Amino acid sequence: MTSLLDNLNEPQHAAVTLPAEHALILAGAGSGKTRVLTTRIAWLISTGQASPQSILAVTFTNKAAKEMQTRLAAMLPVNVKSMWIGTFHGLCNRLLRAHYRDAGLPQLFQILDSADQLSSVKRLMKALNVDDEKFPPREMCQFINAQKEQGLRASAVEAWDSWAKQKVEIYAAYEAQCQREGVVDFAELLLRSFELLSRNEPLLRHYQERFRHILVDEFQDTNRLQYAWLRMLAGGPANGHPTNPLPAEGGDYSTAPKGASIFAVGDDDQSIYAFRGADVGNMRDFEREFNVKNMIRLEQNYRSHGNILDAANAIIRNNPHRLGKNLWTHAGSGEPIRVYEAYADSDEARWIVEEVKSLVRDGHTRAEIALLYRSNAQSRALEHALFNAGIPYRVYGGLRFFERAEIKHALAYLRLIANPNDDTAFLRVVNFPVRGIGARSLEALQDAAKAANSSLHAAITQVSGKGGSSLTAFAQLIHQLSEAVHLPLPELIDHVLELSGLRTHYQNEKEGQERLSNLDELINAAASFIAEEGTVSEEGELSADLAAFLAHASLEAGEHQAGEGDDALQLMTVHSAKGLEFNMVFISGLEEGLFPHENAVNDTKNGSNGLEEERRLMYVAVTRARQRLYLSIAQSRMLHGQTRYNLPSRFLDEIPKELLKWLTPRVEKQHFAVSPAPSSNGLKTFHNQSPVTAQRPGRPPERSGFSIGMNVHHAKFGPGVIVNAEGSGTDARVQVNFKAAGVKWLALAIAKLEAV
């Protein structure tokens, strides 16, 4: 079995063969993290130290879980399915399905995705007559999720003012509504299974005795609840640490069997999800609370050339409070990093197109070229240029298969078969396709349901009066569909599409062709789902396949659109690029305000520093490249319908000059300090503004002799640089970054500005 360990480098080997104790593996970008994780599992099993049943491996994405399973299947002659490998949500779902009664859920409970949750909250707020100006439903969802991720039920949330009190009331009502409808949202999956185990000593003990090895991928992305969940399963240190916001009702685990060992793999430098609750602090807490003795750094990088790594290391070095890591490679330094400064976003896009064309001419495949940007809005200009040039491209991040309207409609019918009390599903299709059930009938129905404290479906019998007949017909439709539940799933779906009138509806719609083919694809998806992981559905048993498929649809939204097989240029945000790698990488829009994003620079919520997270994001972006990295800047950019003028990103300054090769002329200007950047060590650090490029004839926006990037002098404010401008003639205003006085907008007609 030594072959398993062949070709591992020294730290990798050390990590894989650690004794069964808690361990924290700091795995840098491209350092073979997944390999270590899977080899560790294979090693534990093949050396007889662990049985497949004793393994619990947790990831964040389905993709990562699947990859782990595939690799393990290739390494081990055991049935991979007997191991618990999955996402936090997937594993919690599994747990709750197995113990639905103890968890207080109906057997066929449904899972609300974010969109479902939002519409559920909206509906609730309408029913409660809450002012949605004062309490935007989106923010309410965030509030609810944040509470759940802190382990707090509505009854446990402390509220001091009336505003907070009302939010808690809405949260409580939402909890009640979900319970009545038999649905759970994503955060609920976690919290519910946490509570299930923490309140059920024998059950907890059962799982603690079973799972002896817990392996966690992307540990830096865990939130507090996920950490508490892991800690409980591992029989870790008792709850109630002063810094731990989770309720102590999880109890004392000191009586638990000698705990499982947690093998956590993560990279604090790649923590880019604090905004959605991830807490890098979990890494330090884990180290301290579990008294972790084994901490191993994987720093040898197998992905990128040296210059790229040097740039990444130099950038991330500016972040204080790191656990510390420095990537290196045997691969040689490779090419310099190319930098291009364009006048405008359209020029930037045009340059990228030309560069891509020449790369393709040189034999590079488009699929190996990635075009990264900080925010989705930037893709438009790029797509426009690519489209005009006829270059095939694929944009990540659009609607995914199970999120499409027609698919959600079909799924809503299926959900009603599984659980007619699912009001979200009910409302989605009660009048789709149109069957004459208007707002008035629904209002009456909702009143009746409220009065009877029942679901909408159950209330139909109450409103047999006017409008009632169409409702009764709908109830009959649901009933009729339910009778077909014994059919094999693909046939059942086909039946639903027919009887519901969905298929006819889209056949009659002029743009309905694609939707129709998506609905057919849904049948295919169900068929392959059953083939892959279908339950041994016993005749008559209420549709285990159906429930499993619906959970699958909620938990795994499916592929992003666009042709998988084609050789297309890859366009995506830096966030979606995490975990991927490409031979050629363009990072576009490297401008102050965009990257780092202006909203993030001063953001210090979630206990994290926004600028540092932006810098980690830049680090992630840079480390995606294997051979060649391009950085580009646009001096002016169309954003929110307005032209904005930005300075080059400070991240450019953080890359050593000798690693950069400027493709556009560049004139060194005097360096000067701008507004102090907040720094968590309490010291004020001054950011040396990057030199602005030479003015090229004719192009940069001129305003009465002033232009972006120009050094100016003001009688009162002293020296500064023009960073932004708008208007013209007598309305012309410029934004100046003054050395001493900070950033100010000045009207050219009034202010006495002198060019320096």
Next chain:
DNA sequence: GGGTGCACACTTTTT
């Protein structure tokens, strides 16, 4: 009930 038109906002995203 569905189509049109106007305000509005707008960082990142997986489950």
Next chain:
DNA sequence: GTGTGCACCC
């Protein structure tokens, strides 16, 4: 600049 949500009208 573009998508979304809501009011209004036929």
